[in-house]
Amino acid sequence: MNMNLQAPGMSELQDRIDKLDLSRLPRHVAMIMDGNGRWANAKGLDRSVGHYEGVKSVRRATELSSDLGIDYLTLYAFSTENWNRPQKEVDILMHLIGMAIEQETPDLVKNNVHLRLIGDIERMPKEAWDRLHACELATAHCDGLTLTLALSYSGRRELTRVARLIAEEVAAGKLNPADITEQTLAAHLFTHDMPDPDLLIRTGGEERISNYLLWQTAYSELYFTPVLWPDFEKAAYLDALIDYQRRERRFGKTGAQIKETLNTTES
């Protein structure tokens, strides 16, 4: 893939793109966008400035995913636990999420990006919810990158919801408990029609999952970087993709078995 090499900083991007095998990119990348508050505090600024600056990283990650032809990008934007932050910060985040989505909608449509939402979306304040819903509708026909925002999201709550939905089907006599399989559970997830994330990136230096996509990340490759989310440039994203491609995904098998499968599919 060739990018416009005249633009500043482009040659360092092209160098990285050249290192990538574009036929082996992850289909689904999930990200935990962490470090906005610390980014702002380090500069003596209010935490909210970090959140504002973080929107630019969202735009960069979306643009690069779309340009590379990655099918799914799923961003953790607000966790159920984040409702426990000071009310002022919660209000700012809710306002910012709504505003940013409204502003980005024309570009998302132009770039053929389809916006989806997962989480307890009904908990979002009406102002933000209306803007998010308008963007969902405006991008519903787009069939390029699927950009999913996890909002008021908790992996445990998602799984609890799955248990409730299945229990209702059993109680209604539509499902026999003996027939419940992994596929039954997966079919009731918010992400039921997406592949599981191949790669999970967390910025901000913490090395934890923080209740994100607990079922779906069972076999994801994990990539932790100390880079704070507002500093997460395209080059840093490409570094994560290069690192991902160096790994051998064994899914419980041995390295020799994986090499054998690769040889048979290649020949």
Ligand code: IPE
């Ligand atoms: C991530 O940055 C954004 C959200 C969780 C909404 P933080 O706000 O968690 O930033 P740090 O971790 O305090 O630096």
Ligand code: IPE
């Ligand atoms: C995780 O970040 C949630 C989001 C990025 C939206 P946090 O900053 O809330 O995570 P913890 O609480 O430090 O684990």
Ligand code: MG
């Ligand atoms: Mg944090």
